[in-house]
Amino acid sequence: MSFKLEDLPYQRQAIDAVLRLFDGQQRHYFDLHLASDCYPNRLDLTRREIVANVEKIAAENGISHGEANVCIEPDYCIEMETGTGKTLVYLRTIYELCREYGFTKFIILVPSVPIREGVLDTIESFRPQLERLYSIPLHAFEYDSKKLTKVKRFIEGTDLQVMVMTTHSFSADDNIINRPDRDDSPDGYSYWQALGKVRPVLIMDEPQEGMDTDNLRPRLNALDPVARLRYSATHKIVRNLIYRLTPFEAYNQRLVKKIEVLSVAEINDEATLKIELVEIQTGKGAPKAKLKAWRQMASGFKFAETKWLKDGDSLEEATGNLSYREFKIAHIRAQGLRGGGAMVKFHNGIELTPQTVAGDIKGIFRQQLYWLCYRHFEKVEKLKPQGIKPLSLIFIDRVANYMDADGLIKVLFLEEFPRAYRDLYQKDPPAGFVQDVQAYYFAKTSTGEFTDSENSMAKQREIYDEILRDKEALLAFDNPRQFIFSHSALGVGWDNPNVFNIATLNQTFSDIKKRQEIGRGLRICRDQTGRRVYDPDTTPEGEEINLLTVIPNESYHTFVTQYQSELRQHIPTRH
Numbered sequence: 207m208s209f210k211l212e213d214l215p216y217q218r219q220a221i222d223a224v225l226r227l228f229d230g231q232q233r234h235y236f237d238l239h240l241a242s243d244c245y246p247n248r249l250d251l252t253r254r255e256i257v258a259n260v261e262k263i264a265a266e267n268g269i270s271h272g273e274a275n276v277c278i279e280p281d282y283c284i285e286m287e288t289g290t291g292k293t294l295v296y297l298r299t300i301y302e303l304c305r306e307y308g309f310t311k312f313i314i315l316v317p318s319v320p321i322r323e324g325v326l327d328t329i330e331s332f333r334p335q336l337e338r339l340y341s342i343p344l345h346a347f348e349y350d351s352k353k354l355t356k357v358k359r360f361i362e363g364t365d366l367q368v369m370v371m372t373t374h375s376f377s378a379d380d381n382i383i384n385r386p387d388r389d390d391s392p393d394g395y396s397y398w399q400a401l402g403k404v405r406p407v408l409i410m411d412e413p414q415e416g417m418d419t420d421n422l423r424p425r426l427n428a429l430d431p432v433a434r435l436r437y438s439a440t441h442k443i444v445r446n447l448i449y450r451l452t453p454f455e456a457y458n459q460r461l462v463k464k465i466e467v468l469s470v471a472e473i474n475d476e477a478t479l480k481i482e483l484v485e486i487q488t489g490k491g492a493p494k495a496k497l498k499a500w501r502q503m504a505s506g507f508k509f510a511e512t513k514w515l516k517d518g519d520s521l522e523e524a525t526g527n528l529s530y531r532e533f534k535i536a537h538i539r540a541q542g543l544r545g546g547g548a549m550v551k552f553h554n555g556i557e558l559t560p561q562t563v564a565g566d567i568k569g570i571f572r573q574q575l576y577w578l579c580y581r582h583f584e585k586v587e588k589l590k591p592q593g594i595k596p597l598s599l600i601f602i603d604r605v606a607n608y609m610d611a612d613g614l615i616k617v618l619f620l621e622e623f624p625r626a627y628r629d630l631y632q633k634d635p636p637a638g639f640v641q642d643v644q645a646y647y648f649a650k651t652s653t654g655e656f657t658d659s660e661n662s663m664a665k666q667r668e669i670y671d672e673i674l675r676d677k678e679a680l681l682a683f684d685n686p687r688q689f690i691f692s693h694s695a696l697g698v699g700w701d702n703p704n705v706f707n708i709a710t711l712n713q714t715f716s717d718i719k720k721r722q723e724i725g726r727g728l729r730i731c732r733d734q735t736g737r738r739v740y741d742p743d744t745t746p747e748g749e750e751i752n753l754l755t756v757i758p759n760e761s762y763h764t765f766v767t768q769y770q771s772e773l774r775q776h777i778p779t780r781h
């Protein structure tokens with residue numbers, strides 16, 4: 207299987223936004239008759255001329271001057287919703303910048319190994335199609351401190367060169383790339399200093415993941431780049447925003463999967479997990495109650511105390527959180543002399559008492575895994591006739607909970623998988639099937655423990671390659687892997703178009719992190735030929751092929767409900 211290249215209008219718009227940054231720039235050609243140890247990118251435009259281009263591009267793309275945060279710095283933001291193909295967009299942008307202006311030196315900077323491997327996999331998957339499209343050969347390679355001859359060729363070569371590297375490879379003074387006066391160093395420079403002579407174009411993939419620290423900023427400035435192109439769905443720092451594809455636009459244009467939330471909370475889970483009774487105040491008038499709930503604040507959702515509430519008050523209004531829409535206070539009872547305990551009762555029947563404690567985590571995990579498996583099997587039956595193999599992704603709270611023989615999540619999965627299988631198929635699963643379908647992204651350390659740290663993972667290539675490098679292979683029907691377990695390493699940057707279900711058996715409180723994890727399953731799916739499969743406009747609600755099922759903990763439920771609400775605010779009501 208190989209993924210097929212498509213020429214999608216929104217991707218074309220993102221590419222053009224970057225190309226137009228350099229309107230007025232003449233295309234340069236290298237004079238190969240002049241021997242040189244360095245062939246740099248040449249930029250004739252001043253920064254002020256580029257700023258003028260930024261203002262025009264942003265305005266034409268519907269971005270106000272304030273939203274764009276236009277400034278003289280050579281940082282240019284491209285905001286694309288997760289799952290819409292930003293990696294392929296910037297790869298095509300590289301080819302077109304080379305063709306239009308003669309830029310040939312590009313560094314793709316990534317924050318982690320999983321993202322690096324995803325980029326390298328995308329390059330290899332699409333290289334033949336891109337080279338046929340542009341008639342430009344590409345020399346792309348992964349930076350390796352043991353293979354500095356590739357870096358030297360990058361500096362000295364005249365062909366289109368792309369180096370992919372992580373931030374960890376140059377973030378410390380003692381990194382090999384930062385050491386001057388090595389026997390093989392170029393003219394006594396460190397390799398990093400020598401890279402600064404070629405004025406590369408920097409592609410910053412997920413720059414919010416640590417690329418704007420006090421340590422890295424001066425190191426990146428030292429490269430004197432022609433431009434820093436910043437690609438993300440969740441920018442923390444916005445400078446010169448020239449293109450934006452919002453979640454609503456991606457949803458409305460059917461560029462990503464729809465999301466459904468499958469709540470598996472036990473009875474009264476709303477009380478045990480999401481709301482706590484803090485105090486009841488008595489005195490003049492009716493009793494009032496102070497609760498603890500998930501509140502929408504400027505910095506995101508926080509589990510915090512409410513103001514004093516009375517009968518008839520809406521918890522949704524008190525918290526700014528629409529997950530509590532059905533929670534309107536029906537009655538508040540203080541501690542009674544006749545033995546009646548303090549209580550808050552809602553119109554939906556939920557009751558809170560001071561003894562309310564956190565819910566049964568084991569029971570919640572069990573329900574999440576059962577419904578993940580059941581929903582997965584349903585989608586297998588629905589999608590197989592169309593040549594589509596679904597995958598499910600499970601984010602766990604602790605690595606040991608899956609990798610230990612008696613790990614809670616491992617045990618629960620082994621129990622709930624066959625139960626869900628029997629409930630759907632009315633028979634036992636084939637022998638060994640439950641073991642065969644599992645894949646995980648963890649490695650064993652020298653101390654015998656398991657981790658998903660980058661250094662450990664890189665040493666265990668069979669796991670590393672199967673999950674990160676063989677994206678197409680995972681989608682083949684003859685590959686038994688269907689359920690992928692991860693802690694955090696796959697939460698950013700990695701994705702697979704056929705992730706149809708995500709269960710979150712962890713505690714994630716950052717809105718950005720939640721959005722990134724859900725983003726692992728937003729891509730439009732592909733069939734066995736590698737082609738995207740889209741839903742027709744006439745597809746009934748809930749019958750879509752491209753439907754991502756999220757089976758969340760309570761904080762995820764809050765987030766996804768809010769996310770869906772933001773979309774609905776811009777979508778006409780169906781009649």
